[in-house]
Amino acid sequence: MLTYTPGETLAHRLDPRGKLAVQFSFAIAIFAGPAVPWLPAMLALAVGCLLLAGLSVWRALRTYWVVLLVLSLGPVLGAVTLGPPWIQPERGLDSLRSVARVVPVLFVSAAFVHSTPVRETRAAIQRTVPGRFGQLLGVGVALTFRFIPVVREDLRRIREAVLARGGERRPLRDRAGRITTLALARSMARADRLSVALQARCFAWNPTLPRLSFAPVDYAVLALAAGLALSPLL
Amino acid sequence: MITVRDLVHEFDGERVLDGVSLTIADGEWVVLAGPNGSGKTTLVRQFNALLEPDAGEVQIGGVPAAENPVRARTSVGMVFQSPRDQFVAATVGADVAFGPENLGLDHDEIDRRVAEALGAVNMADREEERIDELSGGEQARVAIAGALAMEPDHLVLDEPFTGLDWPARRSALQRLDSLAADGTGIVFVTHDVRDVLDRADRVVGLESGTVAFDLPPDDARERLAEIDVRVPGPGAG
Amino acid sequence: MSQEYSDSVDLVNAGTVAYLSGAVLIAALTAVLAQFSIDLPGGVPFSFQPFGVFFAGILLGPIWGGFSMLLYLLVGIAGAPVFSNGTAGVGIVLGPTGGFLISYVFAAAAIGLVAHRSLAPVSVDDLPAVGVTAGLVVGSAIIYAIGVPWFAEVQGWTLPRAAGFMAPFAVGDAIKIAITVGIVAGGNELLERP
Numbered sequence: 001m002l003t004y005t006p007g008e009t010l011a012h013r014l015d016p017r018g019k020l021a022v023q024f025s026f027a028i029a030i031f032a033g034p035a036v037p038w039l040p041a042m043l044a045l046a047v048g049c050l051l052l053a054g055l056s057v058w059r060a061l062r063t064y065w066v067v068l069l070v071l072s073l074g075p076v077l078g079a080v081t082l083g084p085p086w087i088q089p090e091r092g093l094d095s096l097r098s099v100a101r102v103v104p105v106l107f108v109s110a111a112f113v114h115s116t117p118v119r120e121t122r123a124a125i126q127r128t129v130p131g132r133f134g135q136l137l138g139v140g141v142a143l144t145f146r147f148i149p150v151v152r153e154d155l156r157r158i159r160e161a162v163l164a165r166g167g168e169r170r171p172l173r174d175r176a177g178r179i180t181t182l183a184l185a186r187s188m189a190r191a192d193r194l195s196v197a198l199q200a201r202c203f204a205w206n207p208t209l210p211r212l213s214f215a216p217v218d219y220a221v222l223a224l225a226a227g228l229a230l231s232p233l234l
Numbered sequence: 235m236i237t238v239r240d241l242v243h244e245f246d247g248e249r250v251l252d253g254v255s256l257t258i259a260d261g262e263w264v265v266l267a268g269p270n271g272s273g274k275t276t277l278v279r280q281f282n283a284l285l286e287p288d289a290g291e292v293q294i295g296g297v298p299a300a301e302n303p304v305r306a307r308t309s310v311g312m313v314f315q316s317p318r319d320q321f322v323a324a325t326v327g328a329d330v331a332f333g334p335e336n337l338g339l340d341h342d343e344i345d346r347r348v349a350e351a352l353g354a355v356n357m358a359d360r361e362e363e364r365i366d367e368l369s370g371g372e373q374a375r376v377a378i379a380g381a382l383a384m385e386p387d388h389l390v391l392d393e394p395f396t397g398l399d400w401p402a403r404r405s406a407l408q409r410l411d412s413l414a415a416d417g418t419g420i421v422f423v424t425h426d427v428r429d430v431l432d433r434a435d436r437v438v439g440l441e442s443g444t445v446a447f448d449l450p451p452d453d454a455r456e457r458l459a460e461i462d463v464r465v466p467g468p469g470a471g
Numbered sequence: 472m473s474q475e476y477s478d479s480v481d482l483v484n485a486g487t488v489a490y491l492s493g494a495v496l497i498a499a500l501t502a503v504l505a506q507f508s509i510d511l512p513g514g515v516p517f518s519f520q521p522f523g524v525f526f527a528g529i530l531l532g533p534i535w536g537g538f539s540m541l542l543y544l545l546v547g548i549a550g551a552p553v554f555s556n557g558t559a560g561v562g563i564v565l566g567p568t569g570g571f572l573i574s575y576v577f578a579a580a581a582i583g584l585v586a587h588r589s590l591a592p593v594s595v596d597d598l599p600a601v602g603v604t605a606g607l608v609v610g611s612a613i614i615y616a617i618g619v620p621w622f623a624e625v626q627g628w629t630l631p632r633a634a635g636f637m638a639p640f641a642v643g644d645a646i647k648i649a650i651t652v653g654i655v656a657g658g659n660e661l662l663e664r665p
Binding site for chain 1: 476479480481482483485487488489491492493494495496497498499500502503504506507509511517519522526530538541542543545546548549550551552553555556557558559560561562563565566567568624625626627628632636646647649650651653654
């Protein structure tokens with residue numbers, strides 16, 4: 001599983017806003033631009049991002065192997081037809097051109113995920129999305145991240161309890177309904193307690209925002225993002 | 235100072251609090267004891283305007299809590315029963331910083347308060363640790379630090395140490411003792427006074443939404459047993 | 472001492488905090504359910520993820536239900552391993568199945584709107600089974616209406632081919648709709664909120 005890993009690489013030190021901008025404009029460049037001639041250059045850039053974050057290409061491939069498997073079905077199944085002529089290579093080629101664009105995007109996002117803690121993305125959201133909506137999104141992302149392990153533990157216990165009471169012999173409908181209901185009830189009870197705790201600590205619309213600051217290198221990252229976003233117009 | 239006057243609170247037509255009056259001075263160590271369902275939690279949630287009264291009033295430092303919830307919530311810090319549901323961040327430092335951030339303090343002041351609050355609960359320099367990897371006792375202490383970072387006059391703890399073993403409880407109680415020695419008022423809400431009876435200045439017994447008694451600890455033992463609160467037996471802790 | 476903050480701190484009101492907390496927990500539950508399945512006879516996995524989307528709309532209504540799924544999407548983009556097979560990152564959202572992930576925001580909002588017939592949610596007890604069923608059917612249609620063309624586009628396939636590939640999943644979703652209606656119509660007191 002690929003998640004944030006503390007480190008000292010250049011990618012780790014960059015401002016999250018620049019990194020987010022590069023990710024999105026990279027996607028714009030690759031999906032809106034002339035795919036084939038640019039593809040090798042974009043792939044090279046993506047591999048560069050991986051290396052800057054201290055990740056190997058192999059690690060990125062292994063992380064996303066299920067997606068890559070689905071992508072590889074594109075050209076294979078795309079070339080097959082249900083009647084004569086049975087195989088249409090040019091259709092497979094069309095699909096290959098399409099799915100190949102996703103691979104560099106996956107690499108860039110692997111580099112981001114590996115080098116950026118969730119709380120920095122949260123800070124970027126709160127500092128970029130204006131007003132109350134940005135505040136709710138930022139705090140919401142931080143809270144969701146915090147509660148995932150808690151809910152995972154709840155679900156594990158529920159599953160064990162249902163199994164222990166012979167749940168396996170019950171019909172699917174009954175079993176799935178029981179697990180879902182218990183998980184929802186426990187989650188909503190936690191929501192009620194969280195709600196009280198947030199209020200007790202003066203949860204406000206206008207808090208001090210998390211620290212973020214641009215270093216000179218971050219402006220270079222932003223320039224790269226702008227260049228990528230505009231590249232389809234060339 | 236917390237002043238409660240003729241407080242009435244109803245849930246679905248049922249009177250949970252039926253005319254409670256009570257005064258808690260700054261720096262006082264008070265045990266608020268009562269059986270389950272006696273209205274303890276409902277009462278203390280009024281102290282920082284998490285609930286509003288149906289009749290009567292709570293004043294914090296002379297100002298009605300309902301009129302100025304920010305003042306009530308900075309002056310009275312709350313620690314709830316299950317620490318896992320009151321943490322708002324994945325790491326210790328980010329969680330403790332949440333309250334001061336909401337007050338709009340600058341980053342240096344926030345850092346200072348976080349360091350001081352964690353120091354006060356023996357968790358200094360552990361800002362970067364993941365909360366889910368801490369023991370139950372450490373989580374309880376981080377929850378206390380989250381309230382302390384607001385620099386409250388009173389700390390209200392609502393059954394805070396449920397499920398903790400004695401060494402973890404003892405360690406947390408020692409931190410409360412030193413906070414009390416530094417002038418923070420403690421309101422300890424519980425249905426089991428065995429750990430705290432000797433520490434308190436006063437014991438307030440709550441039964442069926444009314445104050446049954448308000449006595450010094452030594453005089454309260456017999457009355458506590460009458461309202462089904464567990465008291466230290468001979469030879470026990 | 473505390474007087475100084477009273478004027479400057481703009482507290483979020485209790486109702487908004489309650490809905491935000493609900494949205495957070497449903498987003499976290501959706502993230503966990505995305506990694507959770509039980510094996511049917513023959514080893515076919517029965518995924519629980521759609522229940523997160525369904526109940527976001529049913530319990531939280533259109534606005535907060537949609538918001539909850541937006542939190543799920545963002546926390547995955549931010550790097551929490553919440554997409555299928557424990558993956559994360561914007562590459563997954565832009566990949567072949569990303570249309571399904573994005574559709575959750577709209578599906579949860581649509582389910583909430585049809586089931587509650589207003590922007591503000593009513594009590595789950597008061598939801599008629601017909602409305603809930605209609606909402607879930609509309610929501611599922613939205614999931615496929617966004618997810619399948621997206622899949623076709625990324626794979627470089629024709630739409631019928633992509634639809635044929637995804638069709639078997641619709642059977643499982645129909646079962647999940649039935650289970651969900653059963654939970655809600657059962658008047659389950661576990662789901663009542665104060």
